């Protein structure tokens with residue numbers, strides 16, 4: 001517990017008392033929902049969410065103001081909320097790194113811009129580093145908040161609309177078949193298929209528990225722990241009949257023009273399963289388009305007979321990363337080329353500061369902290385290194401943006417070292 005001016009910070013885990021969420025847990029959840037402009041949560045929802053938080057091993061941080069006037073909203077509600085949990089990040093080549101996920105960050109409007117977020121996040125990042133986590137991750141509500149704490153944009157995501165008036169034509173017909181399914185049948189199957197996608201996708205973050213219920217339609221989303229009416233599902237079967245992909249989706253309603261299906265979740269262990277599921281969605285009569293999330297580096301438009309049927313309607317940053325331990329993080333990803341590099345990293349919070357020698361050979365790297373006065377090939381801030389980490393942005397782009405300093409030959413060598421085949425993609429929101 002930490003004392004701020006009239007403010008008390010508590011860090012705890014969700015707990016039950018007499019079969020119900022205890023008062024502190026329930027108040028924290030209601031405050032978080034308020035912060036995200038959601039409706040108050042009924043008791044059943046609070047209970048379900050407490051279970052999910054316990055399964056995930058979430059740490060909850062609440063900031064409390066005991067001096068709020070009597071008329072104020074329930075004084076037991078924290079004025080600041082913050083959650084964290086540990087899940088794996090695929091750093092490429094199937095390598096998994098434990099990542100410190102940050103979520104549920106809210107500060108009550110009456111208390112904003114007094115340093116409550118700063119206090120919660122700087123303490124939390126220091127604890128994560130002390131607990132041996134090499135990287136922190138979040139998805140941001142606004143792009144202007146987290147750079148100051150060392151986070152850099154690491155993956156982006158598109159929202160696409162596929163015109164399907166005449167179905168979808170594929171240049172390379174997808175192997176396998178698709179069956180309509182009850183979303184409830186995905187309770188155990190869904191996580192198994194997701195595990196295969198997670199293992200195969202650089203940039204993927206393992207699903208927090210709520211996805212299990214989100215996939216079956218029992219929970220509309222993370223904050224709305226109530227059933228989602230009208231959810232449909234389909235499962236892709238590979239050539240041998242094994243399930244290797246699923247999609248959940250809703251019909252947007254007859255009032256919505258053009259008539260459309262909205263993908264809630266599309267998870268596939270391989271490209272054939274993914275394309276087969278899109279093809280299935282496009283085979284619904286009376287439907288004019290299908291909308292959903294898609295990777296930036298998507299193979300789907302390259303297999304469409306009509307590539308213009310695929311329209312990107314929005315594109316934005318998704319996963320933000322923050323390296324806490326440079327040697328451990330950089331050694332966790334694969335390297336397609338051999339080479340050496342000495343990097344000087346600046347970090348206003350100190351966690352990643354230093355001069356580091358990286359030696360990549362035969363696909364992996366060893367990284368060591370060097371003496372401070374060692375000559376460095378390049379200099380950059382931890383935000384830039386965190387953006388480069390998965391290969392989501394080319395070295396050259398960040399150099400052009402004035403975010404990396406180094407000679408052109410060294411930068412070209414660094415670009416080779418950090419290059420990736422396919423841009424990283426994270427479909428998990430948290």
Ligand SMILES: CC(=O)SCCNC(=O)CCNC(=O)[C@H](O)C(C)(C)COP(=O)(O)OP(=O)(O)OC[C@H]1O[C@@H](n2cnc3c(N)ncnc32)[C@H](O)[C@@H]1OP(=O)(O)O
Pocket residue numbers: 035036102103104105106107108111112113114115116117118119138139140141142144145148
């Ligand atoms: C991972 C997630 O959960 S993302 C969700 C984030 N939450 C939301 O968007 C909910 C609505 N917003 C909020 O609740 C609050 O505005 C928060 C949590 C974003 C910020 O909380 P505050 O306690 O006001 O932030 P705090 O006072 O600690 O500000 C710290 C710094 O961030 C800056 N900052 C805070 N919020 C913003 C913002 N939305 N945009 C730009 N800068 C911001 C402050 O100006 C300050 O800058 P400085 O240190 O350079 O002076």
